[in-house]
Amino acid sequence: MASRSHRSPSPGRRRNALVAATVAAAVALVAVLIVAFRPDDSTAADPAAATAVAGTRATPTPTTPEPKTSSPTPTPSAATRSSSPTPTAAAASPRSSATAATNPREPRKASGAAPLAGRIKPGVSYDGVATFYDVGNGDGACLYGPTDDVMTAAMNHTDYETSKACGAYILVRAANGASVTVRITNECPLPCAPGQLDLSPQAFAKLADPVKGRIPITWSLLSPSTSDTVSIRYKTGSTRYWCAIQAIGHRNPLARLEVETSAGWRELPRTEYNYFLSEQGSGCGGTTRITDIYGEQLEIAGLGVRPDVVQSTRVQFARH
Structure with a gap:
């Protein structure tokens, strides 16, 4: 009588072994398919995380790639457009603005009012x-x-x-x-x-x-009609270090006389003998600016200190 260990397996056990072998084969087949169809590691990276590192807004990679053109036409960026703007009317003709900014010698005229008049005012009897x-x-x-x-x-x-x-x-x-x-x-x-x-x-x-x-x-x-122009005269004894200046032939009463200095315009005090006095010599021989009672200003340059000489100009106040 054969020993128990050499006995042939029973039919039930053979069925269980067959089922186990079948399951194992199926599992192996699934593993092979997973490996075969596994996506590449570079595409497995999270696109949102990679874009965030670049410091811009995350944009998911589209599943369908966008078509590419062989010679794309570049669109100017905002920076490019601002550096090369389309000329406007002001930019095309900068002469007027430049003249206003760099040509302060233009006479400044006032309206019909006389804001600088003293006791004698126009329009009063x-x-x-x-x-x-x-x-x-x-x-x-x-x-x-x-x-x-x-x-x-x-x-x-x-x-x-x-x-x-x-x-x-x-x-x-x-x-x-x-x-x-x-x-x-x-x-x-x-x-x-x-x-x-x-x-x-x-x-x-x-x-x-x-x-x-x-x-x-x-x-x-x-404020009469006249063909005369204003003249300037330095008083006897005037030099670069002391001077007295007089305006002659002005159509309208004079409100003030100023001289141009390194610190800007300086108004000179008026004397009872009708000269404007610069006791320290400020502006003597430089550009002179006169203003009438209507506020109109005239600038006179190029006149040196020549005592007792009436120096003519080409300017005159407007008529009112």
Whole structure:
């Protein structure tokens, strides 16, 4: 009798072994298929994580690749467009803006108002009296010098206003309807009252018989038509270290005179004898800027310090 270990397996055990072998074969087949169809390691990397490292927004890789063109047309970036902008009207014609920025010598005109006027204002009629005096050679407190112009007058001390009235053109009217235009060249000292004008004998004769000596008048400021231009004169003794400057022949009353210095424009004080004084020499011989009571400014360059010489210019204030 054969031993138990050499007995043939029973039919049930053979079935179990067959099933186990079949399962093992199936598992091996699945493993082979997985290995065969496993994607490449480079495509297995997370595209979102890789893009994030580059510092831009993550964009999943599309499953279908986009078609590529052989010669793509580049689109300008925003930086490229800004560096080469399409010319505009302002860029195409920079002359006007450049002129405004680099040409400060252009005269600056004002409107009809007179913001810098003193006691004598345009458009105002003043009451007073007219007298006359011997004008001699026509010189006076304004220090314009001798003149052949006989239609002149001396302004009363109050309205003379430290020579602000010098050079002003005044229309004088008498009660009888007669009128005359005079230029202020002198000061009528006290007791000349506000509103009073001391005329040349010739100007007074245009209004009334000189035997009357004194007549009531009204007068007003004028901005007359003239072909003259402004002139500049340095006073006797002027140098680069001290100077006094005078403007002559201005159509409208002068409000201020400035000189150009290394620190900018400097306004000079006005004296009673109608010169603008630079006691320390600032701006002497440099560019001069004059402003009338209407605010118009005129710049005058190229005039040296030449005492007692009337130096003509090509500029004149506008008429009002």
